[in-house]
Amino acid sequence: DTIDTELAFALENFGTPPERIRERVREVVTEFRLGELDGRLRELSGGQQQRVACAAAVTHGPPALLLDEPTSNLSPQGIADLTAVLRHLRERGTTLVIAEHRLHYLRELADRIVVMQDGRVAKEWSRDEFPGLTEEMMREEGLRSLDAPERIHVAPAFGYGPSVQPAETRPEDTESTGESGGATAVAPAAGGEAAGGGVVLRGIRCAFRGRPVLDITEAHLPAGVITAVTGPNGAGKTTLARVLAGLQRHSGEVLLDGRTMSRSRRQRETAIVMQDVQRQLFTDSVTAELRLGAVPEQAGHAATVLADLDLDRFDERHPLSLSGGQQQRLVVATARLSGRRVVIFDEPSSGVDRRHLQSMTRTMRDVAEGGAVVLLISHDADLLALAADRELRLRPIR
Ligand SMILES: Nc1ncnc2c1ncn2[C@@H]1O[C@H](COP(=O)(O)OP(=O)(O)OP(=O)(O)O)[C@@H](O)[C@H]1O
Ligand SMILES: [Mg+2]
Structure with a gap:
């Protein structure tokens, strides 16, 4: 214990x-x-x-x-x-x-x-x-680099509050924001993003047994792009994912396209790939797993998505008999076919080699291009370099 x-x-x-x-x-x-x-x-x-x-x-x-x-x-x-x-x-x-x-x-x-x-x-x-x-x-050989990955430089997502690491503490970002106050700010999304709407978080606070672990005054997660959520272990990334998925008690509100989303609506409109994927494999075959998660409009894509993620050889296998990386890809495939407006990937790349990082990125990109709000929670610099359009960097509250 x-x-x-x-x-x-x-x-x-x-x-x-x-x-x-x-x-x-x-x-x-x-x-x-x-x-x-x-x-x-x-x-x-x-x-x-x-x-x-x-x-x-x-x-x-x-x-x-x-x-x-x-x-x-x-x-x-x-x-x-x-x-x-x-x-x-x-x-x-x-x-x-x-x-x-x-x-x-x-x-x-x-x-x-x-x-x-x-x-x-x-x-x-x-x-x-x-x-x-x-x-x-x-x-x-399909292997990742032996050299340390470089820190990614992507535009900061709009957001501020005690849990948000301000952009000006990252020298490379100061020019683009021109801010001097406490806010991490880029102009909230140009053109297409704004038109496509997205999620706005307002006054989100979570505490466990009286200890605050997440405190975001405001943040914007636009539809149509992949927003990376980064930050040290314990910063509150998974807690934020649980808030968005309607699984976590909190104060404040979550809006989608300008409308408040109740917790139950969030549960219906959010798909989440959990940090620990074994917890979300329920059926006895890969095909059944996909059928369980797919909405009718997306079911037609199942074969392509399986092939893209290099899982087509495994369609009759029991999900729990797959390797860690294969399970990870399967849950990503299910999220792709879920047709949800908000799709969250929490550390999706454990067990994932170089080649599959690319197919996983394409899959997340498809979801974003379909108009969803995509959140990628990750420490994996290789994956972030491939996939992130925006970065919301969290820090532990002291
Ligand atoms: N059920 C819980 N009860 C008490 N404390 C919790 C609970 N869940 C999370 N915490 C604490 O809240 C803080 C944030 O946890 P969270 O899982 O959101 O971190 P994270 O940013 O996802 O970290 P990691 O990178 O390690 O996955 C941590 O200090 C954690 O110990
Ligand atoms: Mg986590």
């Missing part, structure tokens, strides 16, 4: 003396900066949970550690912290095996990269070969 008991669990099973367990848990809490999080695991954000899981795996000092996409929900700061810990473990002689799509943090860490294809080893590169690996070679 709690961070401390989770960390102590393995040591307790090994019969470690309680005094030693307490000492070791304190060390790990410091090393992984878990002290700033309060308590219960169920209430942590996705990235916070991932940090706790990594910490729990190393508490008992295992000689070998296997990590399956440990960075899929981590902010750049979270990735830097994890890299430091992994480097430390490597120096102490721990064997590390890491399955990953985001390779840039492994450049300095890995001794070997093994590329797998259809269950076999297709390529193998040792550390001294890394400098010779060109962008073309990586692309050919």
Whole structure:
């Protein structure tokens, strides 16, 4: 239930003396900066949970550690912290095996990269070969870049309030906004966007047990474009998604095309791809899953969408038997066919390789071009660079 008991669990099973367990848990809490999080695991954000899981795996000092996409929900700061810990473990002689799509943090860490294809080893590169690996070679293998992705520079979405990171704190944006006050501002959308309407958030505040976690005075999310929602772990991104989907109690109001949307209307008009996709796979085949989510007007596109997302080979498979990345793409396909006015993708790219980042971006683009308000919540710089038209950057409320 709690961070401390989770960390102590393995040591307790090994019969470690309680005094030693307490000492070791304190060390790990410091090393992984878990002290700033309060308590219960169920209430942590996705990235916070991932940090706790990594910490729990190393508490008992295992000689070998296997990590399956440990960075899929981590902010750049979270990735830097994890890299430091992994480097430390490597120096102490721990064997590390890491399955990953985001390779840039492994450049300095890995001794070997093994590329797998259809269950076999297709390529193998040792550390001294890394400098010779060109962008073309990586692309050919369908791999993401070994170089750290550059910070994206997209226009800030209109928005301000305690949870919104003001644009002028990002030097590259000051020129375009010309603002000096507290607001992150671009002129609310030119031409087509304004005509297409969209979502306006006013005075949105959420708190958990009296602790405020989201506070947006005003923000605009235009229809027809992809608005990225970014910010560190725990900034309130998923909470905002839940507000828009009508799943979260809050104060303030949400308007669509100028009209207030009740929570129940939001539940009907919003599709959401959750950070944890397994929670939203309900049927016993890929085809049935799509049929469940598709509106009649969109059902005709099912075959194309499946082919685009490279899922057509799997139509009779049980959704839960698919790999993580395939499940992710399936839920994205369902959202594409949902015909909803507001479509939210919360960290859709865990388990997604380079090639599928592109097909996923095309799918999100189709949804936006159909006139929907599209929100892309992501830490994945590769995906943001491909897909984001606007950025609403959130920050934790202190
Ligand atoms: N049910 C809950 N009860 C108590 N606190 C919660 C609950 N859900 C979220 N929180 C807290 O609210 C804050 C915002 O959480 P949220 O999930 O919106 O973050 P996020 O920006 O999506 O983070 P991440 O990048 O890690 O997914 C976090 O500090 C989290 O611990
Ligand atoms: Mg989240």
